[in-house]
Structure formats: C-alpha cells, structure tokens
Amino acid sequence: MIKMENVEKRFGQHTVLSDVNINVKEGEIFGLLGPSGAGKTTIINILTNQIKEDSGTKEVKALPHEIGIMLDIGGLYAHLNCLENLNLYAGIYGLPKSKPMEVLENVGLKDSAKKTVSTLSRGMTQRLALARAILYEPKLLFLDEPTSALDPGTSKGVCRLMQGLREQGTTIFLTTHNMDEALKLCNRIALLYDGKIVEQGNPVEICERYEAVRTVPDLETVFLQLTGVQL
Amino acid sequence: MRNIKAVFTKQFLSYTKNPGQWVMSATFLLIPFIMSMANNEGVAIFTIQFVIMFVGISMIGGSAGMILEDKQTMNLRFMGMAGVKPYQYLISTCGVLLIVSLGVLTLFGLIRGHSGEILINFLIVTMLGVSCSILLGITLGLSKLAPFSWLVGILLGVGPVMANDFGIGVLSQLFYFSYTYQIDVALRGSISILPDVTTIEELSSVYNLTNMYELRAFLRELRTPRDLAILPMGSIRVLLVNMAAILLAFVVTNLKYGLDGERLVKLRSEG
Numbered sequence: 001m002i003k004m005e006n007v008e009k010r011f012g013q014h015t016v017l018s019d020v021n022i023n024v025k026e027g028e029i030f031g032l033l034g035p036s037g038a039g040k041t042t043i044i045n046i047l048t049n050q051i052k053e054d055s056g057t058k059e060v061k062a063l064p065h066e067i068g069i070m071l072d073i074g075g076l077y078a079h080l081n082c083l084e085n086l087n088l089y090a091g092i093y094g095l096p097k098s099k100p101m102e103v104l105e106n107v108g109l110k111d112s113a114k115k116t117v118s119t120l121s122r123g124m125t126q127r128l129a130l131a132r133a134i135l136y137e138p139k140l141l142f143l144d145e146p147t148s149a150l151d152p153g154t155s156k157g158v159c160r161l162m163q164g165l166r167e168q169g170t171t172i173f174l175t176t177h178n179m180d181e182a183l184k185l186c187n188r189i190a191l192l193y194d195g196k197i198v199e200q201g202n203p204v205e206i207c208e209r210y211e212a213v214r215t216v217p218d219l220e221t222v223f224l225q226l227t228g229v230q231l
Numbered sequence: 232m233r234n235i236k237a238v239f240t241k242q243f244l245s246y247t248k249n250p251g252q253w254v255m256s257a258t259f260l261l262i263p264f265i266m267s268m269a270n271n272e273g274v275a276i277f278t279i280q281f282v283i284m285f286v287g288i289s290m291i292g293g294s295a296g297m298i299l300e301d302k303q304t305m306n307l308r309f310m311g312m313a314g315v316k317p318y319q320y321l322i323s324t325c326g327v328l329l330i331v332s333l334g335v336l337t338l339f340g341l342i343r344g345h346s347g348e349i350l351i352n353f354l355i356v357t358m359l360g361v362s363c364s365i366l367l368g369i370t371l372g373l374s375k376l377a378p379f380s381w382l383v384g385i386l387l388g389v390g391p392v393m394a395n396d397f398g399i400g401v402l403s404q405l406f407y408f409s410y411t412y413q414i415d416v417a418l419r420g421s422i423s424i425l426p427d428v429t430t431i432e433e434l435s436s437v438y439n440l441t442n443m444y445e446l447r448a449f450l451r452e453l454r455t456p457r458d459l460a461i462l463p464m465g466s467i468r469v470l471l472v473n474m475a476a477i478l479l480a481f482v483v484t485n486l487k488y489g490l491d492g493e494r495l496v497k498l499r500s501e502g
Contacts, residue, residue, distance in 0.1 A: 064312040074305040079248045091237025092313045
C-alpha cells in the first residue's frame with residue numbers, strides 16, 4: 001500500500017530524513033515511533049504530497065479521495081460546531097445525512113454534536129479530528145499521534161476504533177510516542193531516530209531480538225539500546 | 232453541484248458564525264442608518280464613505296480571512312483531496328461573499344433613498360468594486376501577505392474617503408488609480424457633488440488594470456504548486472469569468488449611457 005525507498009529530505013542545510021525505507025502492506029496498522037523532531041510528521045507530509053522528497057521514491061496505492069488524514073487538530077473550523085464540521089465532508093462525499101452523527105457516536109462525541117469546536121477540550125478536539133478523518137471510511141488512514149492528548153479511557157476507545165477499522169480493511173499509518181499502544185495495535189513498526197529508521201518489523205519480534213521481553217515486551221528498552229536516548 | 236453546495240453551506244455558516252466577519256459589515260451599515268434618521272442632508276456623503284469602507288475593508292479582509300482559514304486549517308488541501316475542484320471552491324466562496332455584499336449594499340442604497348434604476352446603477356458600480364475586492368482578498372489570502380490584508384483593505388477603504396473629503400491632493404493622486412477611489416468619485420457624481428465625474432472608459436480601465444494585477448498575482452501562485460495545488464487554475468478561470476462580467480457590465484452601461492459617459496453625467500446631474 002505504501003512504499004518509500006531511500007527517501008531523503010533536507011530543510012536548508014539540515015537533513016531531516018535520510019535513507020528512509022518503509023513498506024506498509026494493505027490492511028495492516030503500521031506504527032512509526034520516535035521522539036519529537038525525529039521526522040515522523042515529515043514522513044506523513046511526504047506521503048500525503050504536502051511536501052516533496054529531495055531524493056528517493058515513494059508510492060502510495062490509494063487515490064487522494066480514498067485517503068484520510070488526521071494531523072494533530074487540523075481540518076477543523078473553530079467557530080463551527082462538531083456536526084457542521086463533519087457535514088462539510090459528508091456533503092462532499094455524498095454520504096447519508098445520518099453518517100456524521102454515527103461517527104460522532106463512535107468517537108464518543110454524540111452529546112457534544114452541537115458544541116462549537118472552540119469550546120471543546122483538547123482531547124475532544126482530537127477525537128473530532130479523528131472523526132473527520134474516518135467519516136468517509138478511507139482506504140488508507142494517516143494518523144499523527146492520534147491519542148497524544150487523550151485520557152487512558154478515551155485512548156483505549158480510540159484504539160478499539162482503529163482495530164475495528166483494520167478489520168474493515170482500512171490500512172492505518174500512525175505515528176506515536178506511546179510504546180504500549182504500538183505493541184498492542186500495530187502489525188509492524190519502524191523506530192525513527194534523527195531522521196533514520198533504526199529498526200523495523202513486528203513489535204514483539206523486535207523486542208525479542210533485543211532481549212527486551214521481561215514480563216511483557218518492552219519497546220522502551222529497545223529504543224534506548226538502539227539510540228542511547230529515552231523516548 | 233454537490234461539492235459547490237457543500238462548500239457554499241460551510242462558507243455561509245463560516246461567515247455568519249464568525250463575528251469577525253459580519254460585525255464590521257453590520258457596523259458600517261448601522262452608523263449611516265442611524266445618521267439617516269438624524270440628518271437627512273448629510274447622509275448621502277456619509278453613506279458613500281461607509282460604502283467605500285465596506286467595499287474596501289470588509290470585503291478584502293473578509294475574503295482573505297475566509298481563504299486563510301481554509302488554508303491554515305488544512306481544509307483547502309483536504310477539500311482538494313476529496314475531489315473539490317478549484318472552480319467549485321471559488322464559486323462557492325465568492326458566491327457567499329457576493330450574496331452577502333449584495334444584501335448589505337442594497338440596504339446601503341435604500342438608506343441613501345435610492346430605488347429603481349438609480350438603485351440598480353448604484354449596485355452595478357459598487358458590486359464591481361466588491362468583485363475587485365474579493366479577487367484582491369483571495370490573492371492576498373493565498374499569498375504570504377495574508378496578514379496584511381486588513382491593512383490593504385484599510386488603505387483602499389479609507390484612502391479615497393480621506394482624499395475626497397479632506398481634500399488631500401497627494402492622497403487623491405496616490406489613490407486615483409485604485410478602484411475604490413473610482414467608485415467614490417462615481418457615487419459622488421450621482422448626487423451631483425462632482426458633476427465632472429470620471430468617464431466610464433476610465434472606470435473600465437481602472438477595473439481591468441486591477442484585474443490584470445490580480446491575474447499576475449495568480450500566475451505567480453502557479454509557480455508554487457506545493458501549496459494549494461488545487462487553486463491557481465481555478466482562480467484564473469474565475470478571474471476570467473469575473474473580467475468577462477465586468478466587461479459585460481460596462482458594455483451594457485456604455486450602450487445605455489453612451490461611450491463618453493455624457494448621458495450618465497447628465498443623468499447624475501439631474502438626479
């Protein structure tokens with residue numbers, strides 16, 4: 001579904017990505033893990049054609065209208081309410097009028113449907129951004145730290161939602177800081193540090209490879225061994 | 232059509248639900264309305280000042296703000312990815328702004344006591360100005376100069392008023408080639424303040440010069456396909472349609488009043 005080969009990206013003199021190789025298969029959840037500034041969002045921006053790579057190649061096997069993107073809280077109008085925000089895309093995609101409310105219910109925002117976005121908490125706004133991204137059931141979904149501002153309970157709900165989407169055949173490419181989330185959710189992960197992929201594969205197998213399985217697999221230890229820094 | 236309807240609805244809600252967008256228009260309308268009740272003789276000039284400010288400040292700032300919001304929230308890109316064509320987006324956005332301004336300007340015309348043919352003439356002249364402001368606002372909204380759109384609006388909205396009402400010659404020379412100045416002069420002509428108003432050809436050339444400037448700006452946008460890849464081609468299409476509309480309006484006006492505008496001047500003097 002997604003293929004990146006030897007991708008490099010520089011901003012001025014600063015190399016943000018170097019020799020990035022990623023291969024995401026259809027129907028899987030792929031997690032990109034790394035600290036802030038590692039280049040995770042840059043990779044999403046390249047894959048969604050918002051910026052162009054300096055060298056290397058990329059291939060995304062989905063048409064633009066089949067792609068859903070959730071970048072932080074982007075895509076929302078602060079002075080419109082939740083329903084009005086979703087109605088825009090429901091109208092463009094020709095979805096049934098009941099669909100936005102259905103999706104709001106899925107992300108736990110049904111009771112806040114008429115609330116203006118500017119009055120929502122950070123976590124609620126993030127859920128609404130997710131609702132906007134999944135409204136039209138995209139074939140490929142890019143999620144940039146979808147649970148970063150959520151409480152543990154809501155975060156679990158969002159994870160269940162992602163698993164449900166995978167079961168429906170949606171391919172999910174997500175970035176996260178949360179190692180536990182990556183372990184539970186992702187079929188495969190890539191560890192990104194300083195613009196380079198330092199390890200890639202099944203999360204449990206990676207943990208075993210670095211003997212980071214004590215009582216439970218521990219990706220934190222793997223990252224520390226590979227980079228010398230903690231996430 | 233589905234896309235136009237969806238974007239139009241959103242833009243209309245955006246305009247009506249964003250106080251920053253409509254409060255200024257309402258204020259520009261409210262002050263002359265109050266003045267019209269207090270002083271009937273001075274209201275004509277007073278209304279013109281506010282019409283020019285509405286056309287300049289409110290419409291340039293409003294259209295730039297709308298585009299900027301869509302750009303900053305990344306919805307411009309998401310809409311493009313969802314299949315919204317550039318011309319569909321621009322028709323919807325400009326449509327909302329044109330409808331809102333038509334309503335506001337009709338009220339301005341009624342405050343001035345216009346009706347029938349005079350009201351239609353008033354609306355033709357001012358709506359041409361609005362279309363220029365919208366195009367200018369969109370250009371600014373797309374560019375890196377977006378934060379300065381209100382400043383440009385204030386300059387174009389207040390400059391001609393200051394030049395004409397305070398008799399500042401330097402400002403008159405400076406703003407003469409701005410479309411807001413030309414509207415100001417045209418509107419004053421219609422109430423016989425300045426009977427030797429600018430001719431229709433002058434007005435036409437100024438409008439078209441403004442549009443040419445905007446066309447150049449859109450062409451420059453074409454060279455930056457990274458950002459807002461969906462917009463440039465559509466902008467040009469809408470711009471061409473706009474220019475055609477302006478041309479048509481002037482052809483109709485010229486046929487009606489004569490190419491040298493003499494009949495219009497006469498009509499204004501009589502009016």
